[in-house]
Amino acid sequence: MATTLADDLKPLHHPKTWIGKYVWSQDHKVIAVQYGVTAIAIGLVALVLSVLMRLQLGFPGSVPWIQPENYLQYVSMHGMIMVVYLLTALLLGGFGNYLIPLMVGARDMVFPYVNMLSYWVYLLSVIVLVIGFFVPGGPTGAGWTLYPPQAITEGTPGYSWGIVTMLVSLAIFIIAFTMGGLNYVTTVLQARCKGMTLMRMPLSVWGIFTASIMGLLAFPALFVAAIMMLLDHLAGTSFFMPTLFSFGQTTDTVGGNPILFQHLFWFFGHPEVYIVALPAFGIVSDLISVHARRNIFGYRMMVWAIVIIGGLSFLVWAHHMYVSGMNPYFGFFFAISTLVIAIPTAIKVYNWLLTLWRGDIHLRVPMLFAIAFIFTFIHGGLTGLFLGNVSVDVPLSDTYFVVGHFHMVMGVSPVLVIFGAIYHWYPKMTGRMWNKTLGQMHFWLTFLGTYAIYMPMHYIGILGVPRRYFALGETAFIPDSVALANAGITIAAIVVFLAQGLFFFNMIWSLFRGPKADPNPWGAASLEWQTPDTPPVHGNWGPKLPTVYRWAYDYSVPRPERDFIPQNEPPA
């Protein structure tokens, strides 16, 4: 069936006013920046919360107004903001929006209006989230996992109002994400330009595409869980609430099952890890390939690994629940599925390494971040095998080992990729180049600083120090040296926190004062660098859509001797 709906003949909505162009914009690139700026802004709030937590842990009592309830609120809000409102929104809403249409050769997302709506609904979810800080009782302190019964039971900070704003905000976020995700998936399926076969797509698109599908299938679990918990809290149902005897009162709830919530939560929560990781995998593959002037090694394996990881990640959720009181025999299945998922993940690591091998590595700032990602991801991925290996998880669960592991694998690693990606695409997005020295300083402080933060945590965790503790107190098995380590970690955290100032200064200063950038400063072959304008204008491609003749990785091709061949260059 012939259609004109998505391609050249479809009139684009060209706004005339400044507000129409930059506020109520339907241009995927503007929406991407809106998503990105909002996500980073709320991410900064979470970053400040983490510094407050570290102050309490490193120098207990140094900030007198941090009480146990505040500490737990910081823990909870830091986790939820970072995972959902920063990483998911930035990688899919930000990079997904910017890169998909440009990389597959489309004029825009297929549903630009829905795309715009997605951003505004996301902004609403962020506003509701922020309101949570100001309601009576403050935000929820139930941990980012929001486990009932404690999330809605006296004794937990924010159990009356904070949890409501949190759950409502999540529900709104999921609606926003679903609108965005439908767009990303449909655009990749339906709006690729001529010649862009599935296997000619850059891995960034593969990562974002797979992660979007996973998000569409995983977020509903959180949505259902959030609605059910809201009903338990506000309407008195007993989905998750058994009879409790809490603070001298027996509750009216009967027979609910707290573990049911955990299953729903982790059915979302584990794929969520890969929703964050897969776009990062994809993007970092492209950064490595471009800056090593070499095609990504084993492209097909890389694509298959992304798809296999995406599928398998729906079968591993209960590895977060080995000691939750669920049927212990589940442990066998989930340990095996969890360790099996390590195989495609390891293949990705091998292929990144083999891409570097015999390459021509230009250690520009984006590449520094990409290589640092390989290091931190190897570290974080391997420690995941400890926690997945069921019986090894028993002593380690809910200790600082877990904190070290997941910050390494889904905190530091994706964030390094995000920084690398921002440095990489900044010249295309703004038409200007950032300052190299500031970029390098930012890199070294961030990379070495985060390793100094999280590496010791693994050892403190193996010792047995439990997480989510406001203070360790007088505990016989914890030696004084742990306090020393905590102080050191806090100092490293503050250094890393301050180092981000270099990044923001560099980005903002370069926006106005940076030298004009070349349209394709890195010599990249993929389509987004071949736009007629830099930065690309609304509609991306001028009068005619591009046609693609080759895959995205024709670097250093021997015959003809060419450093790179753009995807839209016809064969000789």
Place this chain on the structure above:
Amino acid sequence: MPLAIAIAALVVGSVLFHLVSPWWQTPIASNWTSIDSALDVTLWICGLAFVVLNLFLANAVWRYRHRPGHKAHYEPENATLEKRLTFWTGIGIIGMLAPGLTAWDKYVTVPEDAAMVEAVGQQWQWSFRYPGPDGVLGAAGVMHITPENTLGLDPTDPFGRDDILVEAGEMHLPVGKPVKMVLRSKDVLHDFYVPEFRAKMDLVPGIVTYFWMTPTVAGNFEILCAELCGVGHHEMRGAVVVEDQEAFDEWQAGQITFGEVLAQASPASRYAMFATADVCIGTNNWSNP
């Protein structure tokens, strides 16, 4: 170039850190050496992968750094190499899973002769119950809780009469005897965690969870809560005293049984206790008497 050096230095530094770090597992005080050895195997395999992969990374960054005239090699894929790498990764995975799953199999299989001990969590303290001479824990549930019957034993269950109640936050265990820890929570999730025992398990309100272990070293150990349970989470402590059988028997003889609690209770509070047993059957709408 500094990056290659930095990565190599981080690898060497991490290994050195591992060797000189003052922080490692606490001395084990239970039978779960199999968990420790599964951890060791995992550590060796993962540690090897960490060192090899990252040194390869540092080496590649060093050897193939950009120099004028240097050119990248064109090679889209190498199926043989990738298959080989997949195979060896699979071997490593199996090597880790085998001890991990073997230990788990033991963990979920409670020995027949394990003695039952119940730990009950509430915000933010621990209580305990021993089955008494009959070796059976009487039925219990939060609906039976009254000011005198704080653990919520069913007053109509004859098996509960000889149950020994310990509310001091300190439990005792005989050394060398397997014990099945039966876990209940009155209010929210908790987790019974003694680092030296390695084993742990969540307490879930509404259901009964368990794990088992054999304490092997006499001494005093601290019980911590390892599942966020509210503002007092970090202060929810208890103690386990592991001692020889004689000392344990002596200690147990000094504790109060539920039968004694019932006998000592005033008629009014005894009435309240039994009322919970009547009212709660088959209805879902009752209030605390």
Place this chain on the structure above:
Amino acid sequence: MSIFSRLAEKSWENPGNRGLVDPQDYRPDAVTVGVYVYFGVATIVFTLMAAAYLVRQGMDTLMDHGIDGSDWVAMPEPALLWINTGVLVASSLAFELARLSARDGADERMATMTKLGGLLGLAFLVGQLILWRQFQAQGFFLAANPANAFFYLLTAAHGLHLAGGLFACGRTVGLMSGGAEERRVRRNVRLCAIYWHFFLGVWALLVALLVTT
């Protein structure tokens, strides 16, 4: 080309586009793809709720968890439930006729059937509201029992989806009278029909769940 052979393509060999068809010549349009992708989302939403329903109902006793499912008291199945089901079937049938008419180019019949389908859909939703009120009047409150809570949750989720479908259906009818492109109208009618069939299927599974437990 099957998806597997497309995913096995060695895309670095043979640059160029010989043998490749212009994507515009074979792809379904974006809205159709989007609706199908959304079916994936809806499937997972209802599957998870059904799974939660079964777990909460007392599957856990099978797993030796000690949770006693005895607080579960199943809801009755009044005649209205079956009447509503019949209305929804009729609505789906009307949409199917509209779809067939759209395929055959019988625009007038298509318009009539679309409107009829939409009205029957609306009747279903009204019937569901009456069913809720009936249950409320009989004392089957949301919080009284988990079976009730799940009933309201599932029917609300299903009803909201149909309300969304009615909105789309209304827009399609608006397009018809507004004299929009024929092709677009026919596509929308086709999608409404598919959407209705999908949520009829969901409803059938929900009824089966409610009746068998």
